[in-house]
Amino acid sequence: xxxxxxxxxxxxxxxxxxxxxxxxxxxxxxxxxxxxxxxxxxxxxxxxxxxxxxxxxxxxxxxxxxxxxxxxxxxxxxxxxxxxxxxxxxxxxxxxxxxxxxxxxxxxxxxxxxxxxxxxxxxxxxxxxxxxxxxxxxxxxxxxxxxxxxxxxxxxxxxxxxxxxxxxxxxxxxxxxxxxxx
Amino acid sequence: xxxxxxxxxxxxxxxxxxxxxxxxxxxxxxxxxxxxxxxxxxxxxxxxxxxxxxxxxxxxxxxxxxxxxxxxxxxxxxxxxxxxxxxxxxxxxxxxxxxxxxxxxxxxxxxxxxxxxxxxxxxxxxxxxxxxxxxxxxxxxxxxxxxxxxxxxxxxxxxxxxxxxxxxxxxxxxxxxxxxxx
Numbered sequence: 001x002x003x004x005x006x007x008x009x010x011x012x013x014x015x016x017x018x019x020x021x022x023x024x025x026x027x028x029x030x031x032x033x034x035x036x037x038x039x040x041x042x043x044x045x046x047x048x049x050x051x052x053x054x055x056x057x058x059x060x061x062x063x064x065x066x067x068x069x070x071x072x073x074x075x076x077x078x079x080x081x082x083x084x085x086x087x088x089x090x091x092x093x094x095x096x097x098x099x100x101x102x103x104x105x106x107x108x109x110x111x112x113x114x115x116x117x118x119x120x121x122x123x124x125x126x127x128x129x130x131x132x133x134x135x136x137x138x139x140x141x142x143x144x145x146x147x148x149x150x151x152x153x154x155x156x157x158x159x160x161x162x163x164x165x166x167x168x169x170x171x172x173x174x175x176x177x178x179x180x181x182x
Numbered sequence: 183x184x185x186x187x188x189x190x191x192x193x194x195x196x197x198x199x200x201x202x203x204x205x206x207x208x209x210x211x212x213x214x215x216x217x218x219x220x221x222x223x224x225x226x227x228x229x230x231x232x233x234x235x236x237x238x239x240x241x242x243x244x245x246x247x248x249x250x251x252x253x254x255x256x257x258x259x260x261x262x263x264x265x266x267x268x269x270x271x272x273x274x275x276x277x278x279x280x281x282x283x284x285x286x287x288x289x290x291x292x293x294x295x296x297x298x299x300x301x302x303x304x305x306x307x308x309x310x311x312x313x314x315x316x317x318x319x320x321x322x323x324x325x326x327x328x329x330x331x332x333x334x335x336x337x338x339x340x341x342x343x344x345x346x347x348x349x350x351x352x353x354x355x356x357x358x359x360x361x362x363x364x
Contacts, residue, residue: 040275040280040281041271041275041281042271042272042274042275042279042281043275044275045268045271045272045275046272046273046274046275046276047275048272049272049276050276069261071257071258071261073257074257075253075255075256075257075259075260076253076260077257078257078258078260078261078264079251079253079260079261079263079264079267080264081261081264082260082261082262082263082264082265082267082268083264083265083267083268083271084268085261085264085265085268086227086264086265086266086267086268086269086272087268087269087271087272089223089224089227089265089269090224090227090228090230090231090268090269090272091228092224092228093222093223093224093225093226093227093228093229094228094231094232097224098222099222099223099224
């Protein structure tokens, strides 16, 4: 099973590809798509779409994982992020891919064992769990982290294990608890 | 000169096509793209993109006009609108089209002579100025209005006339004033 993780952004969209085989994760590729900063928005989004289409053609993923948007930012930044996200999701939809979404806390919990891990901790843990020679750039690390999270949850599901968010703990700030499905 | 106006939305995206010839406007086509409501977002955006690509293939516009987003809505609705808008703009960028953006007040002023005209007044004036047999649906009327606005401003520019927003009037709420360019 080949999983593509994406971290959409208008200036930089990270992607990461990995394979899950017999419960093991294997790194395939990662990178950051950066449209030319000076170009008009439609051209930048078109460049982003083209880059993503090349990633899909090169790696042919079976599943895609994207970080859920945490909408507490300003309407202006929600619009800007939404535009990049919409361009990305349309390409994935056209390719007939199912897109799984995970909250930022869930992804950090999956990768670093701590829902409030900082960016450097995520980068370090992504590097370690995929045995990379170098620490991936921020956006690519976030994309790989989303893919790892999807692989991990798929593995748990295969084992008959479910995960739920324990809202009773610490005033609902949320930690993930793994339990056997009934 | 063939102008495409678009009113992007996640549930309904209006479009309208018109020709400007010798200062006259001629209606070509209009409609509303409505992705299947129950489908997942990536599939709905892909349907929207496909519909828009068919409009571009059928009508081959020279220019595109889109309403500027008025970002005072909630971050959630800005995200939702941004996603539809991003999918649309990426298609236009990939087609090499320049996208002109106009504020809602400017468009209403162009079409209905009143920056605070309501939706029905815009629909009525769009119908009248393009001599349509029927009143176009809301989203299509807004798209045609953006196209009319672009055609109108192109005509003014050809006459050597500029437009500026007179911020001194009524506490900067803004009305449009046409004057000869110096």
